Amino acid sequence: MEPIVQARDFSLWYGDFQALIDVNLSVPPQRVTAIIGPSGCGKSTFLRSVNRLNDAIPGVTTSGSLSVGKTKIYEPSTEIVGLRREVGIVFQRPNPFPLSVYDNVAFGLQTGADVPDRDETSQRVVDALEEVGLMEDLGGDLEKKGTSLSLEQQQRLCIARCLPTQPEVLLMDEPCSALDPEDTERVERLIRKLKKTVTVVIVTHNLQQAGRISDICSLFHLGRVVETSKTREIFHNPQEKLTRDFITGRYG
Amino acid sequence: MRRQDPLAQERRARLGLLLVTILVIVPVALIVGTVIVKGIGAVDWEFLSTAPRNGLREGGILPAIVGTLVLVAGAVLWSVPFGVATAIYLVEYAPRSQIARWVRLAILNLAGIPSVVYGLFGLGIFVIGLKLGVSILAGTLTLALMNLPVIVTSTAESLKAVPDRFRVASLALGASRWQTVRHIVLPNSLQGILTGIILETSRAAGETAPILFTVAAFYLPRLPRTIYDQVMALPMHLYAISTQVPNIGMDVRYGVALVLLGLVLGVNAIAIAVRSRMRRNRIW
Numbered sequence: 197m198e199p200i201v202q203a204r205d206f207s208l209w210y211g212d213f214q215a216l217i218d219v220n221l222s223v224p225p226q227r228v229t230a231i232i233g234p235s236g237c238g239k240s241t242f243l244r245s246v247n248r249l250n251d252a253i254p255g256v257t258t259s260g261s262l263s264v265g266k267t268k269i270y271e272p273s274t275e276i277v278g279l280r281r282e283v284g285i286v287f288q289r290p291n292p293f294p295l296s297v298y299d300n301v302a303f304g305l306q307t308g309a310d311v312p313d314r315d316e317t318s319q320r321v322v323d324a325l326e327e328v329g330l331m332e333d334l335g336g337d338l339e340k341k342g343t344s345l346s347l348e349q350q351q352r353l354c355i356a357r358c359l360p361t362q363p364e365v366l367l368m369d370e371p372c373s374a375l376d377p378e379d380t381e382r383v384e385r386l387i388r389k390l391k392k393t394v395t396v397v398i399v400t401h402n403l404q405q406a407g408r409i410s411d412i413c414s415l416f417h418l419g420r421v422v423e424t425s426k427t428r429e430i431f432h433n434p435q436e437k438l439t440r441d442f443i444t445g446r447y448g
Numbered sequence: 449m450r451r452q453d454p455l456a457q458e459r460r461a462r463l464g465l466l467l468v469t470i471l472v473i474v475p476v477a478l479i480v481g482t483v484i485v486k487g488i489g490a491v492d493w494e495f496l497s498t499a500p501r502n503g504l505r506e507g508g509i510l511p512a513i514v515g516t517l518v519l520v521a522g523a524v525l526w527s528v529p530f531g532v533a534t535a536i537y538l539v540e541y542a543p544r545s546q547i548a549r550w551v552r553l554a555i556l557n558l559a560g561i562p563s564v565v566y567g568l569f570g571l572g573i574f575v576i577g578l579k580l581g582v583s584i585l586a587g588t589l590t591l592a593l594m595n596l597p598v599i600v601t602s603t604a605e606s607l608k609a610v611p612d613r614f615r616v617a618s619l620a621l622g623a624s625r626w627q628t629v630r631h632i633v634l635p636n637s638l639q640g641i642l643t644g645i646i647l648e649t650s651r652a653a654g655e656t657a658p659i660l661f662t663v664a665a666f667y668l669p670r671l672p673r674t675i676y677d678q679v680m681a682l683p684m685h686l687y688a689i690s691t692q693v694p695n696i697g698m699d700v701r702y703g704v705a706l707v708l709l710g711l712v713l714g715v716n717a718i719a720i721a722v723r724s725r726m727r728r729n730r731i732w
Contacts (some may be wrong), residue, residue: 220629247620249619249620252619254544254615277623277624278622279622280619280620284619284620287613287616287617290618291616291617293632294636301619303621303631304621304622307621307622307623307624308629355619357621359624361621364538394727
């Protein structure tokens, strides 16, 4: 399978500090790839590199290459606005806009170069909300403020918000860490369902979560990739001592 | 060893602080009270709705009220677009750039300039330099210049109060910087920006020095027709009848002060209402 996200010797610096060191990683399409590792290992930095959210931080420089599909995204010719429609992101803390549920989900469509007409827009908004199960939860009341929903509903709204532009990749930065176990399970079920249509890359602190939802697992340590393999392999037959120590809870 | 009584100290401290705090209220209450008691007798419908007669000694203050409203509206018209645009650029586009540093320095300096200097500047640049004459145009431009630093600062603060996670979410969805400002940041800071503008308005309404040489008329018992006219204004009128015209009743002077005070307090009340509404609707 042709990888959809591919890093080749990708390095990233915050000023003088090198946060990612020669990262090589291939993310296969329509799978859930989990990035695990201790705090400060560079996993969030890597995630945010894939839709160039790190650009906003002054002093960020990169080397090597990072591609999404066939596009090398750190080439000067890359259109960041277009890239971010291809690559959505969901954050640790749900951050819906203080707008109606409908306007939250329509936002991506309405800020694009080709704005679909009213019917098309509302169709895609409804589809996205159906997909994450919010249509049912809200009983069709899409005028509710996004910020008035429960935390778990807010997070599913944030996921739905990424979908109308039909992205190839959905990045998730510890999407359940603000949720309780029951809500976490709902969101995990959603992630498993989403991978039929979109490639998911998820950063998580929670090893069990990585075990439950991911197909591929990659361990980061001090800015380097230690090991990438099928999740089952990582958990039951790790090749590296560092991986073994991390999986068994000896560090991290 | 030294013994002390923390509870007694606490009581004394609390009482002392309370007394000083009450002292702060006293002058405000005295000023407002005096103005109302001494001025209320002079304020009637004729006072508010007619022009002065007989060298300011008789008649009302309508031209001064209208003049002040015109000046304030004009100042807002000039200063808001420039001030808000500048603040957006500083906060949203180039917070760390060299130009932002220069603009901040300029604003800091503008804010520190005494208002009489603005008046002289307006006389030199707008009235004489640009040949606008002593006119509403020159006066409102001068007031606008004086308002600018406050508008920029208060707008910038309102923009900064919008949490960054909304900006990040918008950019991450592929919105441009301007779309983010237009659809996310501005709607969520509008009430803060408006509050700043309204408060600035009330300050402009009470200023005398900037309008002294640029627009204010001493005695002009008719309403303005074009932006090249002079106007009377309440603070200037108050100054005039208090120092330049003998034999005017005390109650008339206090009456003018009362109208000015009412105008300013009214505007401030609007600002407070807007702000408390904003707090109630705030969801973050």
